[in-house]
Amino acid sequence: MTLSPIPKGGTVAVTGAAGFVGGWVVRRLLDKGYRVRACVRDIDDAAKTGFLRQLSGFASGRLTLHPADLDQPGCFDAAFRGCNGVAHLSHLSDCQDQARIQQVCEHVIASLNRSGSVTRVVLTSSIAAVISEMDLQELVRRPVLFEGRYPDLHNPKRTPERGQGYSMGKLLAEQLFADAAQAHGGWDAITVCPGDNVGPIQSAHQQTGGPWQRLIAGMLQGDCPQTPVYRPWMTVDVRDDADCHIALLESLSVKNGERFIAWSTETRPVEQICADIHRLLPELQHDTPLVTDSQPERVRQREAEMRAIWAGCNLRNERIRALTGLQFRPLDTSLRDRVESLISIGGVQPRRRATIA
Numbered sequence: 001m002t003l004s005p006i007p008k009g010g011t012v013a014v015t016g017a018a019g020f021v022g023g024w025v026v027r028r029l030l031d032k033g034y035r036v037r038a039c040v041r042d043i044d045d046a047a048k049t050g051f052l053r054q055l056s057g058f059a060s061g062r063l064t065l066h067p068a069d070l071d072q073p074g075c076f077d078a079a080f081r082g083c084n085g086v087a088h089l090s091h092l093s094d095c096q097d098q099a100r101i102q103q104v105c106e107h108v109i110a111s112l113n114r115s116g117s118v119t120r121v122v123l124t125s126s127i128a129a130v131i132s133e134m135d136l137q138e139l140v141r142r143p144v145l146f147e148g149r150y151p152d153l154h155n156p157k158r159t160p161e162r163g164q165g166y167s168m169g170k171l172l173a174e175q176l177f178a179d180a181a182q183a184h185g186g187w188d189a190i191t192v193c194p195g196d197n198v199g200p201i202q203s204a205h206q207q208t209g210g211p212w213q214r215l216i217a218g219m220l221q222g223d224c225p226q227t228p229v230y231r232p233w234m235t236v237d238v239r240d241d242a243d244c245h246i247a248l249l250e251s252l253s254v255k256n257g258e259r260f261i262a263w264s265t266e267t268r269p270v271e272q273i274c275a276d277i278h279r280l281l282p283e284l285q286h287d288t289p290l291v292t293d294s295q296p297e298r299v300r301q302r303e304a305e306m307r308a309i310w311a312g313c314n315l316r317n318e319r320i321r322a323l324t325g326l327q328f329r330p331l332d333t334s335l336r337d338r339v340e341s342l343i344s345i346g347g348v349q350p351r352r353r354a355t356i357a
Helices: 020-031 046-053 056-060 098-115 137-141 165-184 204-208 211-220 238-250 270-280 303-311 318-324 331-344
Strands: 011-015 035-040 063-067 085-088 120-124 188-194 196-198 233-237 259-262
Touching (some): 011 020, 020 035, 020 046, 035 046, 085 238, 098 165, 120 165, 137 303, 165 188, 196 211, 196 238, 204 211, 233 238, 238 259, 259 318
Parallel strands (some): 011 035, 011 085, 035 063
């Protein structure tokens, strides 16, 4: 059964609103005429909320800020009450404690159940909940990366201690929200699994707020580490990711428990992304650093094999494109806009090539 999508111009709460993706969800919702309740840990932290206060909707009162501590029961009661929908983007930075992840989800779910008004929740998961494998041969056996694909959950090495905590936590949240929505009957939970988010930051603090913006900032400053298991970047522009969240809030055709992947299907190895900064913005005279590879020797010995496995994967996004009509931005556009925003907003000083007078 499909419950009511949010009404146009209705009220939407956004958790994690000061974050990279959350901030763009807030901005795009305002652009579309919605009223937005931005939920952040500390509304008085000007370094993280200043950019929200500068949005035009804040001056008129259409955007309001609400404090919320995920670890506290009832943390979202006031913010969710009277809302039509919720975009739940906040997450724990520590992914090792699965019990704590469950507890945090239960706090959010309890506030949803008490809201008396929310009919649609869009939960942010990750492509890690689609592709994160302990045995990369599983990608050879099942190379099509789409919404119905899940990692091999029965692999005994799939533990937080072996680096799978993030993927496990995302899948746990997906299940908890879908089950809670079905039990309640008054709201549904739809999941979006974004790819590697690239695109412009809106606030200086976001340059270190996630792996992909931090990595590009490092490239600008002369540091380019190899990604684990030689996985290429599988990207989505943060603005397109935000639009996918909103489209799922608005959709008439989604059902509780469904998940959608938000990515352009474009892939690129880290060393090429680093070199592309100079190609896209030659005016910067960026001094492209060499890639540093800190992978264990046993992993390095399998580099060619791992690159071939990833190259054989088939990334799909037909479902989200059919639902939204969205044409995903090319990575070149996202990367250029990211670099320029890191310099202009984040204050990152790029390492430049030596010039001869």
